[in-house]
Every structure is written in structure tokens, then in C-alpha cells.
Amino acid sequence: MPDSRRTDAVLLLVALVWGSSYLSARTATAVLPVLVVLFARYALSALACLGLVAADRKSGGWTRDEIRVGVPLGITQAAVLVVETYGVAHTSAANAGLIISLTIVLTPLLDRGGLPPSFYAAAGVCLLAVGLLMSGNGFHAPRLGDLLMLLAALVRAVHVALVGRLIAGRAIRPLRLTTVQTLVGTGVFLLPAASGLPALTRVGAAGWAQLLYLSLFCSVFAFLAQTWAVQRTSASRASLLLGTEPVWAAAVGIGLAGEHFTPLTGLGAALMVAGTYWGQAVERGHRSPEAHRAAGARRPPETPGERGTRDGTRDGTALTTAPARHPAGSGPG
Numbered sequence: 001m002p003d004s005r006r007t008d009a010v011l012l013l014v015a016l017v018w019g020s021s022y023l024s025a026r027t028a029t030a031v032l033p034v035l036v037v038l039f040a041r042y043a044l045s046a047l048a049c050l051g052l053v054a055a056d057r058k059s060g061g062w063t064r065d066e067i068r069v070g071v072p073l074g075i076t077q078a079a080v081l082v083v084e085t086y087g088v089a090h091t092s093a094a095n096a097g098l099i100i101s102l103t104i105v106l107t108p109l110l111d112r113g114g115l116p117p118s119f120y121a122a123a124g125v126c127l128l129a130v131g132l133l134m135s136g137n138g139f140h141a142p143r144l145g146d147l148l149m150l151l152a153a154l155v156r157a158v159h160v161a162l163v164g165r166l167i168a169g170r171a172i173r174p175l176r177l178t179t180v181q182t183l184v185g186t187g188v189f190l191l192p193a194a195s196g197l198p199a200l201t202r203v204g205a206a207g208w209a210q211l212l213y214l215s216l217f218c219s220v221f222a223f224l225a226q227t228w229a230v231q232r233t234s235a236s237r238a239s240l241l242l243g244t245e246p247v248w249a250a251a252v253g254i255g256l257a258g259e260h261f262t263p264l265t266g267l268g269a270a271l272m273v274a275g276t277y278w279g280q281a282v283e284r285g286h287r288s289p290e291a292h293r294a295a296g297a298r299r300p301p302e303t304p305g306e307r308g309t310r311d312g313t314r315d316g317t318a319l320t321t322a323p324a325r326h327p328a329g330s331g332p333g
Contacts, residue, residue, distance in 0.1 A: 003232065010229040011241035019248025021218040022100075023093035023257055025085055028210040031197055034085050037211070038078075039186065039193035040200060044215035046182035052220075053179055062180065065170040070177050073166060074184025076159040081185070083152040089143025092259045097249020098272045099149040102126055104243070105279040106157035116286055122279035124266045125271055132268025145263075174227055182219075204306050239280060246273060 026036045044268045052261075053059075062070075088096040105123045108115060167177075230238045250269055253259040261269060 007229050007232045007287060008237070010225050011233070012244065014226050014229070015242050015245045015246045017218055017222045018245045019250075020252045021096055021214060022088050022096040022249050023056055023252050024210050024214050024218065025095070026093050026257075028207065028214065029085060029089040031203060031207045033193070033196040034082070034089055034234060035189055035193040036196040036199055037214075038081055038085055039189035040211045041081075041214050041219070042182055042185035042189060044211065045219045046179065048216055048220045049175065049179040049182050052175060052283050055137050056175070059173065059176075061249045062176050063171070066172050067180055068164045069170065070180025071161070071184055072163060073177070074164060074181035075161055075188065076155075078179055078185045078188045080152060080159050083148055083155055087145050089145065091143060091149060092253055093257055094147055094250040094253035094261070094269070095265075096149050097253070098133055098246045098269055099130055099146060099157065099199045100153050100244040101243075101276050102130065102150070102153035103156045103160065104276045105283075107160045108279075108283045109156055110161040116282060119279055119282045119286070119330030122275050122282055125275035125278065129182075129268045129270075129272035129275055132264050132271065135262075135264045135268070174226070178223060180254045190274060194326050223241070239284065243277060243280060246276070281285075 025037065032040075076079065084096070093098075101174045105119070105126050108119065109123070130146075130150060226242070246269075250261075254261070
């Protein structure tokens with residue numbers, strides 16, 4: 001397989017794994033309390049990351065910047081995951097994956113610089129899509145899970161924007177930063193989950209398989225594979241391939257969980273995918289070198305973290321639950 005096709009395959013696999021994370025998280029929270037799922041996911045991810053760091057002895061320990069940046073980002077990433085996981089526990093996996101993709105159009109709104117009117121039109125299409133996805137069999141009061149996923153998209157957008165600002169001008173190694181975040185998340189959820197931890201001893205093989213999949217595949221593997229792949233292709237191509245995550249989320253929910261779309265929710269799903277791709281394309285074109293020259297270089301040069309978060313990578317160099325989303329990375333995956 002040529003290098004370009006191998007890279008494309010890896011990026012599509014990452015998008016598929018992240019898309020499937022919503023169903024895995026929903027399945028795990030059906031047998032365990034949400035906070036126990038989050039603690040187990042962070043703890044398993046932290047152990048895996050520590051093992052990788054130990055195997056990479058040549059790179060040395062953590063720098064002061066990696067710790068200073070990793071701690072606050074670990075806290076904001078934990079906030080993303082707790083809202084996402086509670087949300088996916090109360091809605092369908094397909095809806096969760098589609099609504100969280102709003103992060104793609106929300107993140108640029110938090111960034112510096114104005115955006116063209118067409119971007120706001122794309123954002124409007126996405127908001128209409130959310131309304132249709134929440135409608136189910138007809139218009140009614142919004143469901144709790146859908147509202148939580150909407151909040152999760154906003155919180156993740158704040159986290160993604162923070163990633164770009166905190167890593168700007170700092171030499172930070174992604175694996176070291178991710179390890180700090182997983183350790184912080186493990187500490188954040190330890191006490192809240194403590195009373196429910198005995199439930200882990202009663203979880204069967206299927207439950208542990210879901211926890212291991214969320215931790216090792218949706219978090220550690222997906223993050224490392226994303227990092228490897230985006231260094232070997234263009235930003236536009238990475239954005240296009242990783243942006244298929246909500247499509248995979250819907251496909252997994254329908255194919256494996258027996259979920260289904262009504263005509264209204266089907267229209268909402270189509271509009272959400274179209275709106276996020278449109279918004280992403282408009283924003284990417286707006287910050288192209290030609291746009292920078294036309295604007296008289298009003299915006300400062302982007303950092304690698306800022307560029308990654310807006311080009312479709314989950315949570316920049318961070319986890320995703322996320323964008324940019326990364327262990328315990330941008331969706332529940």
C-alpha cells in the first residue's frame with residue numbers, strides 16, 4: 001500500500017474508532033456509574049501512557065512547561081468528558097456523535113479574528129440540524145441527553161481553544177502532555193467515583209472489554225495514530241478524513257445498536273454533516289495564506305496546536321475525548 005493510502009487508512013480508522021466510542025461509552029454506562037466509567041478509563045489510559053513513556057527512555061522526563069500546561073488542560077478535558085459521558089448515557093450514540101461535531105464550528109467562534117458571513121450561515125445549518133436531531137418523531141421538549149451533548153460541544157470548543165493558547169511558543173511533546181492529562185483526570189475522578197469502585201469487581205468480561213476499548217483504542221491508540229498520520233499528509237486531507245467521525249458514529253449506532261432515524265432526524269443528520277464540512281471549509285479558506293495577505297496579516301501566525309484543532313484533529317495535541325477530538329479524548333473517545 002503506498003504511503004498516502006496507508007496514511008488515509010490510518011486516519012479513517014481513527015475516525016471510525018472515535019465514532020464507535022459513543023456506543024461503547026453508552027454500553028459501559030449501562031452497567032456502571034458514569035463516574036466509575038470515567039475513572040477506569042482515565043486510570044487505564046494513564047497506565048498505558050506511563051508504559052509508553054517508560055519505554056521511551058531516550059526522551060527523558062517531563063519539562064516544567066509540559067506539567068504547567070498539562071494540569072489545566074487535564075482539568076478542562078475532564079470537564080469535557082464528564083458532560084459527554086452523562087450526555088451519551090441519555091441519548092442515542094448516533095445523536096451524540098452528530099451533536100458533538102458542533103465543536104468544529106464553535107471553536108473558530110472563540111478564536112481571534114472575524115469570520116466571513118458564509119461561516120455563520122454554516123453554523124446556522126448546524127443549529128437547525130441539532131433541532132431536527134432533538135425532534136425524534138416530532139417536535140417536543142429537548143431531551144436531557146441531547147442538551148448535555150450540546151453543552152459538551154461548547155465545553156470541548158473552549159478546551160480546544162485553550163489548547164492552542166497554552167501550548168503557543170512552548171516545546172511540548174504530545175505523549176508527555178497526554179500522560180500528565182490522564183494522571184490529572186485519574187485524580188479528578190478518584191474521590192467522586194470511590195464509593196462506586198467496588199462495582200468494577202462485579203463487571204463481566206463484556207464490561208471490561210468496553211472499558212479497555214475506550215481506554216486503549218479510543219484514547220491511547222487513536223491519539224498516537226492521529227499524531228503519526230497528520231504529520232504525513234496535508235491539513236486539508238486530514239481534516240476531511242477525521243471529519244467523518246460523526247458519520248461513523250451514526251453508522252455504528254444504527255448497525256450495531258439497532259438505532260434508527262426518523263425522516264426528521266435523518267434530515268438533521270444530513271444537515272449536520274453538510275454544515276460542519278461547509279463551516280470547516282470556509283474557516284480553512286479564511287485562514288489560508290492568501291486570506292492572511294488580503295487581511296494585511298491581522299491575525300498572528302498559528303501554533304501547531306491551533307492549526308491541528310481547526311484542521312479536524314481532536315483536541316489539538318491533547319487527549320480527544322478531543323478534536324485537537326484524543327487518552328480520554330474529545331468524544332467519550
